[in-house]
Amino acid sequence: MDYHINHLKELESESIFIMREVASQFEKPVLMFSGGKDSILMVHLAYKAFYPAKIPFPLLHVDTGHNFDETIEYRDNLVKKMGATLIVGSVQEAIDNGEATEEKGVNASRNALQTGVLLNSLEKGKFTAALGGARRDEEKARAKERFFSHRDEFGQWDPKNQRPELWNLFNGKHKMGEHFRIFPISNWTELDVWQYLAMEKVELPSLYYAHRRKVFERDGVLLADSPFIPKKEGETVFEEMVRCRTIGDITCTGVWRSEATTTEQIIEEVATTRMTERGGRTDDKRSESSMEDRKKLGYF
Amino acid sequence: MSKEYENSELLRFTTAGSVDDGKSTLIGRLLYDSKSIHQDQYEAVEAASQRRGEEGVNLALLTDGLRSEREQGITIDVAYRYFSTPKRKFIIADTPGHIQYTRNMVTGASTANVALVLIDARNGVVEQTKRHAIIASLLQIPHVVVCVNKMDLVDYSQEAYDKIQESFEKFAAKMDVKDVHFIPISALNGDNVVHRSDKTKWYEGPTLMYYLENVHIASDHNFIDARFPVQYVVRPYNDDFHDFRGYAGRVAGGVMKKGDKVTLLPSGFSTKIAKIHGPDGEQEEAFPPQSVNVELEEDFDLSRGDMIVRENNQPDITQDVELMLCWFRSDKALQLNGKYTIQHTTQTARCVVKEIRYKLDIETLHRDTENSEIKMNDIARVVLRTTKPLFVDSYRKNRITGSVILVDEATNNTVAAGMII
Numbered sequence: 001m002d003y004h005i006n007h008l009k010e011l012e013s014e015s016i017f018i019m020r021e022v023a024s025q026f027e028k029p030v031l032m033f034s035g036g037k038d039s040i041l042m043v044h045l046a047y048k049a050f051y052p053a054k055i056p057f058p059l060l061h062v063d064t065g066h067n068f069d070e071t072i073e074y075r076d077n078l079v080k081k082m083g084a085t086l087i088v089g090s091v092q093e094a095i096d097n098g099e100a101t102e103e104k105g106v107n108a109s110r111n112a113l114q115t116g117v118l119l120n121s122l123e124k125g126k127f128t129a130a131l132g133g134a135r136r137d138e139e140k141a142r143a144k145e146r147f148f149s150h151r152d153e154f155g156q157w158d159p160k161n162q163r164p165e166l167w168n169l170f171n172g173k174h175k176m177g178e179h180f181r182i183f184p185i186s187n188w189t190e191l192d193v194w195q196y197l198a199m200e201k202v203e204l205p206s207l208y209y210a211h212r213r214k215v216f217e218r219d220g221v222l223l224a225d226s227p228f229i230p231k232k233e234g235e236t237v238f239e240e241m242v243r244c245r246t247i248g249d250i251t252c253t254g255v256w257r258s259e260a261t262t263t264e265q266i267i268e269e270v271a272t273t274r275m276t277e278r279g280g281r282t283d284d285k286r287s288e289s290s291m292e293d294r295k296k297l298g299y300f
Numbered sequence: 301m302s303k304e305y306e307n308s309e310l311l312r313f314t315t316a317g318s319v320d321d322g323k324s325t326l327i328g329r330l331l332y333d334s335k336s337i338h339q340d341q342y343e344a345v346e347a348a349s350q351r352r353g354e355e356g357v358n359l360a361l362l363t364d365g366l367r368s369e370r371e372q373g374i375t376i377d378v379a380y381r382y383f384s385t386p387k388r389k390f391i392i393a394d395t396p397g398h399i400q401y402t403r404n405m406v407t408g409a410s411t412a413n414v415a416l417v418l419i420d421a422r423n424g425v426v427e428q429t430k431r432h433a434i435i436a437s438l439l440q441i442p443h444v445v446v447c448v449n450k451m452d453l454v455d456y457s458q459e460a461y462d463k464i465q466e467s468f469e470k471f472a473a474k475m476d477v478k479d480v481h482f483i484p485i486s487a488l489n490g491d492n493v494v495h496r497s498d499k500t501k502w503y504e505g506p507t508l509m510y511y512l513e514n515v516h517i518a519s520d521h522n523f524i525d526a527r528f529p530v531q532y533v534v535r536p537y538n539d540d541f542h543d544f545r546g547y548a549g550r551v552a553g554g555v556m557k558k559g560d561k562v563t564l565l566p567s568g569f570s571t572k573i574a575k576i577h578g579p580d581g582e583q584e585e586a587f588p589p590q591s592v593n594v595e596l597e598e599d600f601d602l603s604r605g606d607m608i609v610r611e612n613n614q615p616d617i618t619q620d621v622e623l624m625l626c627w628f629r630s631d632k633a634l635q636l637n638g639k640y641t642i643q644h645t646t647q648t649a650r651c652v653v654k655e656i657r658y659k660l661d662i663e664t665l666h667r668d669t670e671n672s673e674i675k676m677n678d679i680a681r682v683v684l685r686t687t688k689p690l691f692v693d694s695y696r697k698n699r700i701t702g703s704v705i706l707v708d709e710a711t712n713n714t715v716a717a718g719m720i721i
Contacts, residue, residue, distance in 0.1 A: 003555065003587040004518045007310035007389040012579055016591040017550045020532040024604055024646070048579045049591075052544060053536035136380045143379045162377065163714045164403055164628060166410040167703045168550065169643050173712040187391055189382045195305050267305075 008196045011188055016049040017168065018147055018184035019131070023049075023056050025172040026129035026180070030087070030122070033059040035071035036247040037204055038133030040078070041185060041193055044202055046131075047082060058085035060121055060130070062114045065092035066228040066250045074205040089121035111248070119155045122179060129172065131182045137189040147186055153177040190245075191270050198263040208266070210243045210258040221254040245270075308384065311517055314393040314408035314415050314441070316401075316432040321418040322449045326487035327381060327394060328359025333494035334509065336383035378404050387513045402662070402677035403628045405432065406717055409439035410703070413517045416508075417446045421454045421484075425467045427663045433468070434662045437475040438624060438679070438719060440699060442520045444480045445511060452486040456499040474665060476696075483508050521588040522698045526554030526562075527615065528608040529645035529691075529701075534593055546577060546593040547602055552645060552700040553693075554610070556594070557585040564600055565607040565617065565691050572597045573608075588700070605647035607691045615691045615701055621651075621684045623695075623704065623718040624660070627674045634674035634682070634716065641707040644690045645700065650709075655683040681721070695719035 005013070022029050031046060033039045046055045061075060079086045091113050094100040099120070100113045122130055136143045146162050148170045163171055172180055185193070197204065214225035216235045223229060225237045229251050242255040243266075260266045315323050331337050342357070349358040381392040393408030395401075409415060415436040419429055436444050446468055454460040461484045472480060483492055484500050485508060491497035494509040506514070531549035536542075556562075560573045576586050577593040586592045594608065602608075609615065627634050635653060642651040658667040660679045667681075674680045695702030706716040 002518050003521075003523055004309065005590065006306055007308045007384075008306075009579075010310045010589060013550065013589055013591040016579060017531070020548050020591070024532045049548075050534060051577070051593075052538075052541040052546075053534050054538075137382045143381065144377050159377065164378075164407045164717070165714075166407055166705060166717045168552075168645070168700055169703065169705045171643065171705065171707055171712070171714045173641070173707060175712065187380070187382075189384070189389075191384065192389070199306065 008192060008199060011185075011192060012045065012048075012196065014187065015045045015184040018170070018182065019046050019049040021170050022129050022131060022172070022182050022184075025170070028125070028127050029057040029129040029131060029182070030060045030125060030127040031055070031057055031131045032118070032133070033061045033075065033086075034133070034248065035061070035067070035075050035205065036133070037193060037197065037208060038135065038185060040074075040202065040204060041188075041197065042131065042133045043078060043082060043084070044200065045184065054083050057131070058087050058125075060087045060089060060118075060125075060127075062089045062118050062121065063091060064111070064114060064251075065090065066226070068205075068207055068224070068244075068247065068250055068253075070205045070207050071247060087121065087125065089117045091117050094120070111251075122155070127179060128174065129180045129182050131184060133185055134183050135188050135190070135193075136183075136186050145183060145186065147183055148172050149181040149183065150174065151179050151181060155179070157181075191267070194263065194267045194270055198267060204263075205247065207244045207247055210241050210261050212239055213242050213255065214238070215240050215242060215255055222256065224250055224253070224255055226250050305386070308386070309388050309517065310391065311388050311414065311512060311515075312391045312393065312412050313512065314395060314405070314412040316395050316405050316408070316415070316417065316435070321420055322487045323394070323418050325359050326416075326418065326447065326449065326485070326493065327392060329487045329490055329493045330392075330509065331381065331383050332359055333490060334383050334385055378408050385509070385513055390512065401431070402435065402626060402679065405435045406439060406626045409435055409441055410699075410717070412439075412441050413520050414443045414445060414512065414515060415441040417444060419446060419448050419464055419468070421448050421450045421460055421464065424464050425471060429468070430471060430664075431662050433472055433477065434475060434665065437472075437477045440476070440696060440719075442478060442517070443515055444477050445508065446480065446482045447487075447508060448482065448484045449487055451484045451491060451500065452489055456484070456491075456497075458500075458502040461503075481505070481511060483511065522553040523555055523587055524553070525613050525615075525693065525698065526556050526560075526608075526610045527552040527691075527693070527698065527701050528556060528594065529647070530602055530604055530606045530608065531646045533603060544595075545599060546595055547608065548591070548593045549646065550591045551586050551588045553588060553698045554613075555585055555587045556608075561611060562596075562608050563611045563614065564602055565609060565614070566689060567600065567602075567606075569600055570611060571600065605645075607645070609691075615693045617689045617691055619686045619689050620654075621686060621690060621692060621704070621718075621720055622657075623682060623684070623720045624679060625674075625682045625706075625716050625718045626679050627676060627716050629708070629713070629715040630676045634678075634680065636672065639709065640715065641709055642684065642686060642690075642704055643707065644692065644704045647688075647690060649690065650687045651684040651706070653682055654685050657681040657683065682718075684718075692720050694721060 094117050134142055146165050214237050215222045216237045243258040244255055260269045346357050379394045383390050395404040395408040417432045448461050448464050465482045484503050485492045492507045496507055529549055530547045534546035534548050536544050558573055563570050574597045575595040576583050639652050642649050656672040658669045658681050659671050693701040702720045704718045705714050708715045
């Protein structure tokens, strides 16, 4: 008898194992929820890991205030469906309180401000583990990330001093004030995520499917027309069939020309595409090591 | 409606070697020729090659990671890379050849189905090759592929290739490596990597990619000895599932079926498997590496660290564990009589180092019984005494129930990995 499971079921089993390990090893975990497909996948896997019990940790959304409307609507529906608890860390509130300062200029983004709000939210909730949907195939600094990633009392990542991870053995021991970032879907690629979501028939926010939207072009990237992004001289708004490959803050999430209106068409598109999904993220383009620098400071 | 990708398998392999062996070039070549490189990544590498004044596009730069690594031109840590073909999805654990080499190689090897060992055709089997082979053998990687690289620099000579194969086989005969294959390649020119080379007509074996796509990995897990370490107890406490008590975990060995008579460790009580819940609902049986949730016919007080096994097939229940230990810590040696936290499957205990039998020279396999100073990257045979019984198998029999890590109690760092004998 030949026992084997396909690569998606094996990834699913691995992620479920990690989530149960977190629930066992940590007193107070929290799941970082951005509204993007990877965090939707995370919630889906967490649901399976603990069924028929409820997910034993709350969801944390760091809200920049500059969202696509569809994201918030989807988030609230999902939370209701899962019976989960939602915590919102607000960047707008941090700005109003004077804890954060808004960037100026046409490329202004609240992306960097998320780090402080995230760290504050983790501290306030006394969370000892924050589960995130980052994948190693996304970006070169993330290729070196562990499943269990240790953060010091300042929330910083030290890439040169990471704990080795062997077999199925994960060491989540930490001192007071330190915490862990946990990445259960580390081994998934963008294509795996789509294939799995198709196989599981998971419903996603409409933004991921091709739709007509008002957009404009900046530095070779299409951005959604929004009152949160002031336009430069000569930038004109036009309508286009587009979809998002990642969903983040509206000010730095590029949209792509696409005709893919179903998950199967998206899989086809992802399998043959010539650009990485973060190719549309202007936050990564700031310098060659911008992700590495942000991660060291405690960015998600 | 069945789609091609729904039958695709996952294969994990590890590559070991230094920059000079052409390891990064080989990985770059696999990614590039399997069309796993995106245009923006390729353009970034093209631009970086030009900045460095190199001729052509240096595929090795595709595997560059952190800024400190780019600055020093070395790899510091294990990096994971991904590519897929319609047949399989591949995860590469790319481990550096020099700094902390043993620690990183052991880490990458612990989950690998296949080890790629690179040999420079001009230099033949060198000390580093031997080190890689010994680690592959210690970590029981089921399949080893020796890539004789830079064949272009020895005029694709069969004689040079045969000589290397012969000397590797002679060395490997002393070790416990099961399934060894040899392939003559040039990562730089792409010969026999993804495409068959017309310059090695004397070679009749598969290309590296064909090998990776077809090597039989279905029996890499242990499907004989049923082992289910309890990871987490699922208790819903809601009206619909008021009395539900599920033992969640990942099957570490064997096949468990609904209705099977099982024994619970450490209590020794017997009962039957009532139901198995998988990610898609109830299932009839479970096997590695599935994560499931098991209901038993009778309720026992079973918790994390306990194990469900078959009555007539049990692991060793012991507080005395003998193992091959790889030491990771740079600023402090392994302490005889030192106390550490030990993690084994889902169980955590404390242990004391009772005996250091010998230090293994990982270039010559010599057993040094005189020297008991075990420093970073050293491998030693040691005896531990644990505070409570562990349910262990030999690592040869089961890589999951036969492995442990040691954690330093002051720093919480993982300081050693061990394979039970």
